[in-house]
Amino acid sequence: MSADSCETGDREIWKNAEDSSSGRGGRKHEIARTLEIRSFFTALSSWFTLYITQSVQRQKDQSSCFIREMPYGECECRMKVHLRMRPSSKPSSALHFDEAKAMVRIDVQKKQSNSGGPTKLYTDQIVFSLDSVIRTTDQETVFDLCAKEIVDDVLRGYNGTIMTYGHVGSGKTFTMTGGNKEYAHRGIIPRAVHRLFQEKEEKPEAGITVQMSYLEVYNEGIYDLLQRKGEPGGCLMILEDNGLLEIPGLAKIPVENEAETLKLYFEGEKLRSYSNHTLNQMSSRSHCVLTFYIERQTGIRTFQDVTVAKLNLVDLAGNERLKNIADYRGHLRREAMGINKSLSFLLQTVYALRLGQDYIPFRHSRLTTLLKESLGGNCKTVLVVCAWPEDYFLDETIGALRFAQWVKCLKTTAVINKKLDFASTKRRYVREISDLRQELALKDALSGRMGASYNELTEEAKTQLRNKIEAFITDEKELDQIPIENFRQVKELFCLFKEAHVSIHAQLEKVLAEYRLIPPPEEPPPEDNGVGELACEGFHVGIAPLDARPERHAKPGPLSPEAKSCGVSMLTYKEKDVPEGVWECESDIRNDAFLEFKHATQEGQEQETVLKNKEEELRTKRRYARDISASLNKAKQEVEELKKLIEEKGVIKPSNCAELEKRAALMTRFRFVKAVYHKVHKELKIAKQNLEALQQEVRDQKEKLLVSFYSWFDNVAKYRGEETEQFMASMA
Numbered sequence: 001m002s003a004d005s006c007e008t009g010d011r012e013i014w015k016n017a018e019d020s021s022s023g024r025g026g027r028k029h030e031i032a033r034t035l036e037i038r039s040f041f042t043a044l045s046s047w048f049t050l051y052i053t054q055s056v057q058r059q060k061d062q063s064s065c066f067i068r069e070m071p072y073g074e075c076e077c078r079m080k081v082h083l084r085m086r087p088s089s090k091p092s093s094a095l096h097f098d099e100a101k102a103m104v105r106i107d108v109q110k111k112q113s114n115s116g117g118p119t120k121l122y123t124d125q126i127v128f129s130l131d132s133v134i135r136t137t138d139q140e141t142v143f144d145l146c147a148k149e150i151v152d153d154v155l156r157g158y159n160g161t162i163m164t165y166g167h168v169g170s171g172k173t174f175t176m177t178g179g180n181k182e183y184a185h186r187g188i189i190p191r192a193v194h195r196l197f198q199e200k201e202e203k204p205e206a207g208i209t210v211q212m213s214y215l216e217v218y219n220e221g222i223y224d225l226l227q228r229k230g231e232p233g234g235c236l237m238i239l240e241d242n243g244l245l246e247i248p249g250l251a252k253i254p255v256e257n258e259a260e261t262l263k264l265y266f267e268g269e270k271l272r273s274y275s276n277h278t279l280n281q282m283s284s285r286s287h288c289v290l291t292f293y294i295e296r297q298t299g300i301r302t303f304q305d306v307t308v309a310k311l312n313l314v315d316l317a318g319n320e321r322l323k324n325i326a327d328y329r330g331h332l333r334r335e336a337m338g339i340n341k342s343l344s345f346l347l348q349t350v351y352a353l354r355l356g357q358d359y360i361p362f363r364h365s366r367l368t369t370l371l372k373e374s375l376g377g378n379c380k381t382v383l384v385v386c387a388w389p390e391d392y393f394l395d396e397t398i399g400a401l402r403f404a405q406w407v408k409c410l411k412t413t414a415v416i417n418k419k420l421d422f423a424s425t426k427r428r429y430v431r432e433i434s435d436l437r438q439e440l441a442l443k444d445a446l447s448g449r450m451g452a453s454y455n456e457l458t459e460e461a462k463t464q465l466r467n468k469i470e471a472f473i474t475d476e477k478e479l480d481q482i483p484i485e486n487f488r489q490v491k492e493l494f495c496l497f498k499e500a501h502v503s504i505h506a507q508l509e510k511v512l513a514e515y516r517l518i519p520p521p522e523e524p525p526p527e528d529n530g531v532g533e534l535a536c537e538g539f540h541v542g543i544a545p546l547d548a549r550p551e552r553h554a555k556p557g558p559l560s561p562e563a564k565s566c567g568v569s570m571l572t573y574k575e576k577d578v579p580e581g582v583w584e585c586e587s588d589i590r591n592d593a594f595l596e597f598k599h600a601t602q603e604g605q606e607q608e609t610v611l612k613n614k615e616e617e618l619r620t621k622r623r624y625a626r627d628i629s630a631s632l633n634k635a636k637q638e639v640e641e642l643k644k645l646i647e648e649k650g651v652i653k654p655s656n657c658a659e660l661e662k663r664a665a666l667m668t669r670f671r672f673v674k675a676v677y678h679k680v681h682k683e684l685k686i687a688k689q690n691l692e693a694l695q696q697e698v699r700d701q702k703e704k705l706l707v708s709f710y711s712w713f714d715n716v717a718k719y720r721g722e723e724t725e726q727f728m729a730s731m732a
């Protein structure tokens with residue numbers, strides 16, 4: 001590739017490469033390759049866009065009946081309705097056709113009776129609008145207009161149904177099967193079969209497989225028309241499982257070519273119920289459903305999807321007025337009653353669907369059950385209404401056209417039916433992954449990231465990453481040193497960072513434990529010797545050493561001269577709480593009384609216990625605060641030492657790996673100890689606050705105890721004084 005063949009932007013790159021390479025052939029070659037790949041990719045993408053646009057357009061052209069296309073090949077379709085008129089020697093003058101507008105106008109004679117006056121006749125007009133009105137006998141035109149689109153959609157993977165409806169002798173079977181006089185009279189079925197096998201032959205790579213089943217609904221019984229002689233051919237049942245219909249026992253025969261299929265079909269036709277009718281020598285007395293099951297592979301090679309679609313070709317039995325049947329009691333009348341009944345259920349179902357009712361009577365008859373999907377499910381449906389344009393059948397024609405109008409309002413939602421196949425899905429994903437890898441490689445090449453790998457990281461690569469992270473954490477390296485190349489690597493980086501975090505956390509815990517920052521275990525309280533508190537930690541009402549006095553925060557209450565003289569350790573208390581005469585007693589007496597109060601009275605015991613607990617707690621907290629304070633000093637000292645060491649070593653550049661490691665370890669230790677120092681400092685602050693609060697609580701409790709004691713002492717002294725006086729008086 002030369003510079004001349006490049007786009008303008010590429011030309012610039014090429015020029016720059018030429019300038020920068022200045023003789024370095026490798027770089028130039030690399031850029032040439034990149035440009036080559038880029039231009040190939042651009043051409044490929046424009047070709048692909050063109051292909052997609054054309055295929056979407058083709059799809060739209062083919063599916064003119066689509067009302068709304070939805071993703072994944074799903075489309076909401078309106079049912080199409082065509083009117084086919086049978087040729088007649090004396091056509092009714094009441095019928096007017098507008099083939100261009102696909103409309104039919106019928107003049108109807110009506111009677112108007114004025115009150116008391118004579119009855120007047122007047123002509124009313126009924127207009128029906130359809131998708132097409134066909135008056136020709138040309139069967140090919142009928143197939144092209146009514147069936148071709150559906151058959152092609154079936155080959156694309158949609159379900160399709162083509163149905164004929166009309167009164168007896170109106171030409172339903174002629175439309176569906178055709179006449180046997182001329183080859184050109186082939187009806188929709190042989191032409192559809194031809195179309196299916198034509199596609200099969202033309203596209204062998206699609207691997208189309210066809211199976212067929214043929215059944216009739218006669219007198220509310222379902223019969224298989226492909227059952228060979230000698231095989232059981234009784235009435236079949238319809239099973240519905242999860243919305244899907246199944247007829248167990250119905251033969252589904254694989255067919256390979258057109259001739260084989262038609263042979264089977266005509267064999268089935270022989271088993272069909274016919275009667276000799278006044279209107280039709282070969283009048284069908286049953287509804288027939290011929291179904292083709294088509295499986296095909298779409299796409300190319302590993303992108304293959306398997307689609308499974310059904311083509312239902314339904315020839316309904318004709319309705320007729322019972323009064324027109326000459327055979328009043330015979331089987332023809334019974335058959336007609338059965339046919340009319342099932343067709344009236346079909347009408348009810350269509351009517352309910354048209355009104356959008358909650359309940360749709362699909363299950364009221366075999367025919368409506370069979371047509372459930374075609375009328376309101378995953379299917380594209382076409383109805384061909386056949387009519388005999390003679391005055392005698394005018395009512396039947398109006399009825400058929402009314403039915404056609406209802407059907408025209410119905411909508412179905414058809415989807416391309418894809419078969420889930422594990423092997424092909426796996427192949428598809430493998431291929432997709434490989435394509436994505438190639439795309440990544442191409443993008444990397446275009447953005448100059450030639451060496452990027454998207455494979456699982458090797459142990460060696462992981463170790464390298466770990467070292468880089470460690471270097472980054474210890475501040476030795478910048479963040480740029482950690483490479484970000486692909487998603488796998490980013491995930492690995494996260495894992496390694498987590499690992500580092502866990503390890504750092506564990507080390508920190510270890511250092512914290514070293515500094516005894518975990519609160520010490522609870523020590524058992526000292527045994528009570530019953531004498532009271534130790535002079536240095538507690539208090540009593542007698543003489544106490546001066547240094548044992550607790551701090552005074554509040555303004556002390558007034559002390560009596562007596563109290564002052566005997567050196568009683570008095571806590572803050574309110575003057576009014578101290579009873580009169582307390583201070584007149586001997587200090588020994590008071591102390592004895594205090595001991596008695598604490599150990600012999602319930603109130604004293606309770607208050608003494610609370611006080612002791614609080615004092616014990618205070619002692620523990622004091623010890624803890626002392627320990628923390630020691631740890632803080634130790635940490636502070638180590639921080640200072642490490643700082644000094646780092647400052648000294650920072651000047652010398654590490655010459656080997658061992659020294660580098662030592663420095664990293666020193667830095668790590670410094671950071672840990674500093675963190676510990678801050679943590680301990682915080683804890684000491686909290687411990688001090690707690691200590692102060694507890695000291696206040698102890699003081700309050702002591703005061704409470706004293707006040708209670710004084711109150712008790714006053715009462716007891718009075719009582720004992722009276723007792724002594726009484727004793728002395730009796731002795732005198």
Ligand SMILES: Nc1ncnc2c1ncn2[C@@H]1O[C@H](COP(=O)(O)OP(=O)(O)OP(=O)(O)O)[C@@H](O)[C@H]1O
Nearest residue numbers: 086087137168169170171172173174280283284318
């Ligand atoms: N469009 C047509 N062109 C020529 N002949 C026709 C056409 N339609 C019907 N016929 C002829 O009319 C006769 C009756 O037609 P056909 O059997 O198709 O009616 P049908 O609706 O199926 O009646 P039935 O409900 O009794 O089965 C046949 O002999 C058929 O050849």
